[in-house]
Amino acid sequence: MANLPQSLSMNAAAAFGGPGSSSASPSAAGTQGNKDRKMMSAEQLVLELSNPDLRENALLELSKKREIFQDLAPLLWNSFGTIAALLQEIVSIYPVLSPPNLTPAQSNRVCNALALLQCVASHPDTRMLFLNAHIPLYLYPFLNTTSKSRPFEYLRLTSLGVIGALVKVDDTEVISFLLSTEIIPLCLRTMEMGSELSKTVATFIVQKILLDDVGLDYICTTAERFFAVGRVLGNMVAALAEQPSSRLLKHIIRCYLRLSDNPRACDALRSCLPDMLRDATFSSCLREDPTTRRWLQQLLHNVQGPRVALQAGTGFDHMLVN
Template sequence: MENFPPQSPSLKNNEFLHVASVSNTIGNKMLYAECLVIELSNPDLRENALHLLSKMTDLFRDLAPLLWNSIGTIAIFLQCVASHPDTKLSFMKANIPIYLYPFLNTSNKLAPFEDLRLASLGVIAAMVKVKTKEAIGFLLATEVMPLCLRNMEIGKELSKTVATFIVEKILSDDDGLAYICGTPDRFFAVGRALDRMLASVDNQPSPRLLKLMIPCYTSLTKNVGFFKPNPTPPS
């Protein structure tokens, strides 16, 4: 019993609960809990892993710090709530996404801040993955666009990609496009962010990023009727 089997731990419910209850080795419990936390990132194993972790609260006193300090674990839970049709609206009514905005507003490029940036963007991306008027309206009302444009410029490639994904989803919605094209400042702010990524010499956009940028440009060309530039004054 000193070593746990290499197979997926969440698929051995009864075996683990018996081992965990009789074992006095904290290291064994920690190792098993860490495996379950890793499985939370796998959609196929997440439900069972979460079920087992919920039964460890009395067996393993250090479970809470393990979950809290695991990169992206809390974000995974928030993404599940933000994306599910039965919880998305309540998630927005509670204004929970707003608590993530400070992480998107930082300009610090160190790895821990980049991890927070990416995790926060992932939650917002989960809200718009299956696009709804309520989600688009919430994000526009809470002014998420400037934060996304900021991260399109200062984030690493993955953060840029997720931020651009959010922008593309907003631009593909009629209300979102009308909002962006409602003033020249908003329209050109999006254009500048896209142009800077495209013109970057040190960090050429990846194919995945380019596939998101092209629809953004295409949507911006549909701005006729949303705003009209000031006519050139007669000479």
């Protein structure tokens, strides 16, 4: 019974006088009844994903309600043909990626499918199954696009959300898998040309990769990898001086700080760390963010040494008071 969908296991428990039986209190029974109805609704919508005529509405309803359906991810994964149907949605728009002819309707539909895959990527019972099936690779063509139109931007952002859900859990196995693919150059591409929000998610993914020892070693193993990341981070800092974004700056500084934990990278940062991080360029941007201010001061300390960091940080003195 442990392998049954939730609604079926509840019904079985009720039949044998278990926790789902009618002997429960009225309020508990009402709550359980609501859960059963929600799960039955989810099961019906998941079944409809396999019907091409009903799929579009099912995608929309499931993506909107995925937060209220408990154990939707295992249901999606274990239901016959469901993951194949989601992948079919993804593959079906490959032909309109180049030349870029993606319509808003096509983008919305495939993004609903991606939202369900993010649900699967987030769930502890399905995350590694999702990874072992190499499903993230189906998203990479979307991250490789360069059109800045809204349908493409929405597609990139939703795809990054799936990868972001994977790296959020701090699992070396996840990081090792992603590093065996082209995720770093794809994220760097988005960090260069995406919207502020997609840049932020892509930078977060790189940050989470760097925070894992395997990821830091990978980036710092060759000068080419380090300078590829450093060049993009530097360009982003320069762009933020014109159009500040505190949440994006936070992830950039955390990436630099983590890079400074590697002796070779730290030595290289002495010459390539942007001057705008050494002076007070972003003082107003960081005024309300004590955590990022501490990260920046620690970065300066690591790269320049305590005495020099103190001199370079004079513009931050008024900001270091919590």
